[in-house]
Amino acid sequence: xxxxxxxxxxxxxxxxxxxxxxxxxxxxxxxxxxxxxxxxxxxxxxxxxxxxxxxxxxxxxxxxxxxxxxxxxxxxxxxxxxxxxxxxxxxxxxxxxxxxxxxxxxxxxxxxxxxxxxxxxxxxxxxxxxxxxxxxxxxxxxxxxxxxxxxxxxxxxxxxxxxxxxxxxxxxxxxxxxxxxxxxxxxxxxxxxxxxxxxxxxxxxxxxxxxxxxxxxxxxxxxxxxxxxxxxxxxxxxxxxxxxxxxxxxxxxxxxxxxxxxxxxxxxxxxxxxxxxxxxxxxxxxxxxxxxxxxxxxxxxxxxxxxxxxxxxxxxxxxxxxxxxxxxxxxxxxxxxxxxxxxxxxxxxxxxxxxxxxxxxxxxxxxxxxxxxxxxxxxxxxxxxxxxxxxxxxxxxxxxxxxxxxxxxxxxxxxxxxxxxxxxxxxxxxxxxxxxxxxxxxxxxxxxxxxxxxxxxxxxxxxxxxxxxx
Amino acid sequence: xxxxxxxxxxxxxxxxxxxxxxxxxxxxxxxxxxxxxxxxxxxxxxxxxxxxxxxxxxxxxxxxxxxxxxxxxxxxxxxxxxxxxxxxxxxxxxxxxxxxxxxxxxxxxxxxxxxxxxxxxxxxxxxxxxxxxxxxxxxxxxxxxxxxxxxxxxxxxxxxxxxxxxxxxxxxxxxxx
Numbered sequence: 001x002x003x004x005x006x007x008x009x010x011x012x013x014x015x016x017x018x019x020x021x022x023x024x025x026x027x028x029x030x031x032x033x034x035x036x037x038x039x040x041x042x043x044x045x046x047x048x049x050x051x052x053x054x055x056x057x058x059x060x061x062x063x064x065x066x067x068x069x070x071x072x073x074x075x076x077x078x079x080x081x082x083x084x085x086x087x088x089x090x091x092x093x094x095x096x097x098x099x100x101x102x103x104x105x106x107x108x109x110x111x112x113x114x115x116x117x118x119x120x121x122x123x124x125x126x127x128x129x130x131x132x133x134x135x136x137x138x139x140x141x142x143x144x145x146x147x148x149x150x151x152x153x154x155x156x157x158x159x160x161x162x163x164x165x166x167x168x169x170x171x172x173x174x175x176x177x178x179x180x181x182x183x184x185x186x187x188x189x190x191x192x193x194x195x196x197x198x199x200x201x202x203x204x205x206x207x208x209x210x211x212x213x214x215x216x217x218x219x220x221x222x223x224x225x226x227x228x229x230x231x232x233x234x235x236x237x238x239x240x241x242x243x244x245x246x247x248x249x250x251x252x253x254x255x256x257x258x259x260x261x262x263x264x265x266x267x268x269x270x271x272x273x274x275x276x277x278x279x280x281x282x283x284x285x286x287x288x289x290x291x292x293x294x295x296x297x298x299x300x301x302x303x304x305x306x307x308x309x310x311x312x313x314x315x316x317x318x319x320x321x322x323x324x325x326x327x328x329x330x331x332x333x334x335x336x337x338x339x340x341x342x343x344x345x346x347x348x349x350x351x352x353x354x355x356x357x358x359x360x361x362x363x364x365x366x367x368x369x370x371x372x373x374x375x376x377x378x379x380x381x382x383x384x385x386x387x388x389x390x391x392x393x394x395x396x397x398x399x400x401x402x403x404x405x406x407x408x409x410x411x412x413x414x415x416x417x418x419x420x421x422x423x424x425x426x427x428x429x430x431x432x433x434x435x436x437x438x439x440x441x442x443x444x445x446x447x448x449x450x451x452x453x454x455x456x457x458x459x460x461x462x463x464x465x466x467x468x469x470x
Numbered sequence: 471x472x473x474x475x476x477x478x479x480x481x482x483x484x485x486x487x488x489x490x491x492x493x494x495x496x497x498x499x500x501x502x503x504x505x506x507x508x509x510x511x512x513x514x515x516x517x518x519x520x521x522x523x524x525x526x527x528x529x530x531x532x533x534x535x536x537x538x539x540x541x542x543x544x545x546x547x548x549x550x551x552x553x554x555x556x557x558x559x560x561x562x563x564x565x566x567x568x569x570x571x572x573x574x575x576x577x578x579x580x581x582x583x584x585x586x587x588x589x590x591x592x593x594x595x596x597x598x599x600x601x602x603x604x605x606x607x608x609x610x611x612x613x614x615x616x617x618x619x620x621x622x623x624x625x626x627x628x629x630x631x632x633x634x635x636x637x638x639x640x641x642x643x644x645x646x647x
Contacts, residue, residue, distance in 0.1 A: 128541055130574065183606070183607050183608070186595045188611055189591065189605060190595075192588055196581075196589075197566050200566075200571055200585070201567075203564065203573075204573075392575050396575045399575070399577060403581075407615070
């Protein structure tokens, strides 16, 4: 078993450290230049439009989601334990400067996710009266590569619908049972019942759950973090200074005791930024595909908000809590901080709110993991639909399989499950990145079409042929 | 309303048959089986009300039976009162996964019943954890799941038996009428 784990760890490490780190950042930079930085020009107008849609209570047909529901489902998946534990590990290993590179990678990631959402909208299909789409669909319909589409679908089903669910259920049960001293077995059955009720209700219940729970969860975590920052307000400016200075010269932090190079700071920051918001990974386009919008580009702009929430709000909140509360100690070497990194954020909240802080973080972690289970299941189900065609029984069966793995995940060694999850997430991202690069000019044409239409004042859905020809 | 009271009464009587699972105090009874079978075969519309009244009836039956053998205390009665929440939780999850399930990808009934069973039990456990003396802290996951699966299969079998025997007669009567 140990040997098997080591092999998986090595393959996964190779894919992430030598291929994906460069490929994901490269695609982000390329898309930003090709699309003329939509994250700068369109992010805030799209937030404004989204708020207006929520206020107007926009309704959609059966088998579709509103843009807000699709964003909530995407954020449900994007915001996970990585935004708390992963971020703490990144600054422990890469120093406070890692946060700067995290933000930078998220900045470029917004263009990548824009491209993913546009393609998902463009090449979606209707199955059994419901919209369905995602990378497997744009690989199949855009690239005409059925085998690659099937390969992506298989990797995605394993990564998110099976292994991913196991990882998250393990996190919920461990966190809740350790913090509140309740029986892990009963937490497992409670989780099974809650997730079961949501999943059996299909797309509409998943959408309703996400649009209600995700904003509350994100708001509560940001508010909690903000209170800790306000309590420690005099330390905010020094913390921000540590982030900026540490990004370029980590040796200037804490009198040079961190013992890390600027390359390490960049690597840890970029990696955490990219992995936390899932831009380019091929997961979130599944929910953006089913949104009912006037133009594919509009959903692309909405998708960028997801990266903004995940990295610029949630991850940055975690970073600031750790820096201002003193749970991150700049006077200790990085190798020492790494040993306590998983408990760092928890300590930060305990220092801010006492015992309540620990419970608050445990509930936050569990709700982040719960929403991730729901979001990831939805993404995996979209790929099951691709492989199953119109056969409803296969999709129904997959629900039962996912619930069984949710229970199984609570028994397994979490290290092994995390390694498997990393491997299949990496394998799933590779075909998606290839498709994004090959179809990038179509994304550009969609954006140009949107701008032309907007100037004319009439927004109509582009014909796929027009997009292909330019 | 008469049907609801009848379901409650029959569930309460059936709940006398119960089996302890493991050493933790967790036990499964036939009360819920009777309640769900009757809800399905009689196509009862008011699930939550039926669950609530059945839960109360089961609780009262337990108190009554126990008061013959041990002196009844408030704590003991309180322990039994929590069973109402098992029935309510079961009813709520049944309502959501079966009655109000609009998904085009149907979930097998046995899965919905297992979810209702474990959900109801989980609600009762957490209330016991907060408020009661008897907490099933050491119940094994296998025992909880096996009990839920066994009960759900029995419910399905009883509904099936009804449909191939009495159900057919009802259908003939309806068509003749």
